[in-house]
Amino acid sequence: MSEGARALTAWTPDRRAFLLRKLHSLTGVVPVGAFLVEHLWTNATALGGQAQFDEAVLGIQRIPMLPLVETLFIFAPLTFHAVYGVWLSRQAKPNVAHYTYSRNWAYLLQRITGVLTFLFILVHLWDYRIQKWLYGMTTESFYPELARHLSDVRYGIPWYGILYLVGVASAVFHFANGLVGFCASWGITTTRRAQSRATVLFGVFGFVLFLLGANTVLYFATGTRLYIPMGDTPAPSCAPDPSTRSSSTSPTRSPVR
Amino acid sequence: MAKRVVRLKVLRQDGPHAPETKRWEEFDVPWEPQMNVISSLMSVQKNPVTADGKTVAPVVWESSCLEEVCGACTMIVNGKVRQSCTALIDQIAPNGEVITLEPMTKFPLVRDLIVDRSTMFESLKRVKAWVNLDGSHELGPGPRQSQENQEEAYPLSRCMTCGCCLEACPQVNATSKFIGPAAISQVRLFNLHPSGKMHAAERLETLMGEGGVADCGKAQNCVEVCPKEIPLVDSIAQVSRQTTKHMLFGWLLK
Ligand code: HEM
Ligand code: SF4
Ligand code: SF4
Ligand code: FES
Numbered sequence A: 001m002s003e004g005a006r007a008l009t010a011w012t013p014d015r016r017a018f019l020l021r022k023l024h025s026l027t028g029v030v031p032v033g034a035f036l037v038e039h040l041w042t043n044a045t046a047l048g049g050q051a052q053f054d055e056a057v058l059g060i061q062r063i064p065m066l067p068l069v070e071t072l073f074i075f076a077p078l079t080f081h082a083v084y085g086v087w088l089s090r091q092a093k094p095n096v097a098h099y100t101y102s103r104n105w106a107y108l109l110q111r112i113t114g115v116l117t118f119l120f121i122l123v124h125l126w127d128y129r130i131q132k133w134l135y136g137m138t139t140e141s142f143y144p145e146l147a148r149h150l151s152d153v154r155y156g157i158p159w160y161g162i163l164y165l166v167g168v169a170s171a172v173f174h175f176a177n178g179l180v181g182f183c184a185s186w187g188i189t190t191t192r193r194a195q196s197r198a199t200v201l202f203g204v205f206g207f208v209l210f211l212l213g214a215n216t217v218l219y220f221a222t223g224t225r226l227y228i229p230m231g232d233t234p235a236p237s238c239a240p241d242p243s244t245r246s247s248s249t250s251p252t253r254s255p256v257r
Numbered sequence B: 001m002a003k004r005v006v007r008l009k010v011l012r013q014d015g016p017h018a019p020e021t022k023r024w025e026e027f028d029v030p031w032e033p034q035m036n037v038i039s040s041l042m043s044v045q046k047n048p049v050t051a052d053g054k055t056v057a058p059v060v061w062e063s064s065c066l067e068e069v070c071g072a073c074t075m076i077v078n079g080k081v082r083q084s085c086t087a088l089i090d091q092i093a094p095n096g097e098v099i100t101l102e103p104m105t106k107f108p109l110v111r112d113l114i115v116d117r118s119t120m121f122e123s124l125k126r127v128k129a130w131v132n133l134d135g136s137h138e139l140g141p142g143p144r145q146s147q148e149n150q151e152e153a154y155p156l157s158r159c160m161t162c163g164c165c166l167e168a169c170p171q172v173n174a175t176s177k178f179i180g181p182a183a184i185s186q187v188r189l190f191n192l193h194p195s196g197k198m199h200a201a202e203r204l205e206t207l208m209g210e211g212g213v214a215d216c217g218k219a220q221n222c223v224e225v226c227p228k229e230i231p232l233v234d235s236i237a238q239v240s241r242q243t244t245k246h247m248l249f250g251w252l253l254k
Helices: A016-048 A050-061 A066-090 A102-137 A139-148 A158-183 A193-223 A242-248 B039-047 B118-126 B149-156 B162-166 B181-192 B195-205 B221-225 B232-251
Strands: B005-013 B023-030 B075-079 B080-083 B099-102 B109-111
Touching: A016 A066, A016 A158, A016 A193, A016 B181, A016 B232, A050 A139, A050 B118, A102 A139, A102 A158, A102 B221, A139 A158, A139 A193, A158 A193, A158 B232, A193 B232, A242 B099, B023 B039, B039 B099, B075 B162, B080 B162, B080 B221, B109 B181, B118 B181, B149 B181, B162 B181, B162 B221, B181 B195, B181 B232, B195 B232
Parallel strands: B005 B099
Antiparallel strands: B005 B023, B075 B080, B075 B099
16 A cells, blocks of 8 residues: 555755755756757747758857857756656656646646657757768758658658657746746745746746747748748748759768658 | 445555555445544444445544544545545535545555554654754743744644645655655744744755755645645745755855
C-alpha cells in the first residue's frame, strides 16, 4: 500500500541539491528561455521572404566567436536544464486522476512538455545543425530546405509541419508556465493571488509567442502569412526555386530522408 | 421498505510487512441519521461480517477528537484525502453509493487504515518549529507582536499535522526527499514570531538542504486539500523568498 512512504532519516544538510535546483530554474529563463524568444523572433523574419530571413541568419553568423558563444550560452545551459529536468520529472508522482485542479494539470504538463521539447530539440538539431556539420549544409539553404521539409505531405498528412507545430507549442507552454513557476520559486510572487495574476500575464505572453512561432511554421508549410502580412514577397514554393537550387540541391537534400 | 444500508469498501492489510494480505473488503452497515465514516466503521467493528457473509477481523482505524482538530482520522475517502470524522455519509453518498476507504499512501502503513505519521513530527523537529527558551529563569515579557503579525500568523498556527497536504503533493513520494508543505509553513510561522525570528537563519538553512523548499513543484494541491485552509502556497513562496535572500545575501550578514 504505502508505495509513497519513506524512511525517517532520508535527509542531509547538503546544499548541492538546492543550488542545482536554483540553477535549473535560472537557466530555464536565462539563457534558455531568452534564446527561445530570440529564435522564434529570428525565424519569423522568414515571413518577409528569403532575403530578409537570410539577412537575419547572416546577422547571427557574424557574432564574433559564435561557436564559443553558442556553446557557453545555449548548448551547455540547455543540456544541463534538460538532463536535470528529465531527472526531476522522474521524481514526480502525478495524481491528476484524483486531484483534478488546474495547477496540478499544469504541474503534469510542465513535465510532459519538458520531455516533448527535449525530443523535439533533438530532431530539430539533427535537421539543421548536425547535417550542417556532416554534409556542409549552407545557411542560404535553410530557407528552401525548411519550405521543402515543412510542406512534406505523406498519406495526405503534413506530418512534418504538425511535428514542428507540436514542438513549438510544447516549448512555448513549458517556457510560459515555467515563468510562473520561476516567479514562485524565487519568491517574486509571494501570494497565491499574485501567482494567478502571473499565470494570466504569462499565459497571454505564451499565446502571442505561440502565434508567432506557429505562423512561421504555417508559412513554410503552406505559404500563407496568417496574421502578419509583410509586403508582397513571393511565398516559398515547395520545390526550391531555380535561383537557390544550385546551392541547395545535391549536398543538402538530406541523404537520410 | 428495505432497511437502508451503507456500503463500505475498505482497502486492508494485516501489517506493515504483510503486503501479501493487501485486499479489498466490503461491508454493509445499517444507516443511521447524522452518520459519518467513523461511526460506520464503529458499526463494522461491532459486527465484522463482510457483505458476502464472511466473519473477518474488525477493520482498524484511528480517531480522537471527532471534530476535525486532531487529524488522527485522516484517510483517503472516495479517492481523496480528508478527515473521515467529518465525512458525513449523507453528503458523500447521498444515494447509497459505495464509499471507498484507503489508508494514506505517503506514510508507512501500520495496519488497515492506520499509518505512521512520525515523519511529519520529525520534520517539525528538523526545522525547529518552536520558540527557543534559553533557561528557566525569569526573562521578563517577550517582545510585543503587532496586530498585523498576529493576523498573518494565526491561520498558520492552525495546522494539525494531519498529512493531507503531503498525501496530495505529487512531489512527496518514495523517490524524493521533499519535506512537504506543512513543515515549510511552520517555518514561516516561527520566522514571523518576534522571538522565534532569532533562529530564522537556522530554519532557512535546513530548508536549503536536500529535500527542502526548492523541491516544491508548484502543483498547489496542498492548499486545495488542507482542511484548515492554511495558505500553504503563500507560505512556500514566502519561505522561497527568504531562502533566495539568504542564498544571495546571507554571507554578507554573517
Ligand atoms: C525550450 C527549452 C526550455 C525552456 C525555455 C525551459 C524553461 C523552463 C523554465 C523557465 C522553468 C521554470 C523554472 C522553475 O520552476 O523555477 C522550467 C522548469 C522545468 N523544466 Fe524546462 N525549459 C526548457 C527545456 C526543458 C527540457 C528539455 C526539459 C526536460 C525534460 C525540461 C524540464 C523542466 C522541468 C521538469 C521543470 C520543472 C521544475 C519544477 O517546477 O520543479 N525543460 N523550464
Ligand atoms: S505546491 Fe508544492 S508543496 Fe504544494 S502540492 Fe504542489 S508541489 Fe506539493
Ligand atoms: S497544513 Fe493543512 S493539510 Fe497540511 S498537515 Fe497542516 S492541517 Fe493538515
Ligand atoms: S478524529 Fe480528530 S480530526 Fe477526525
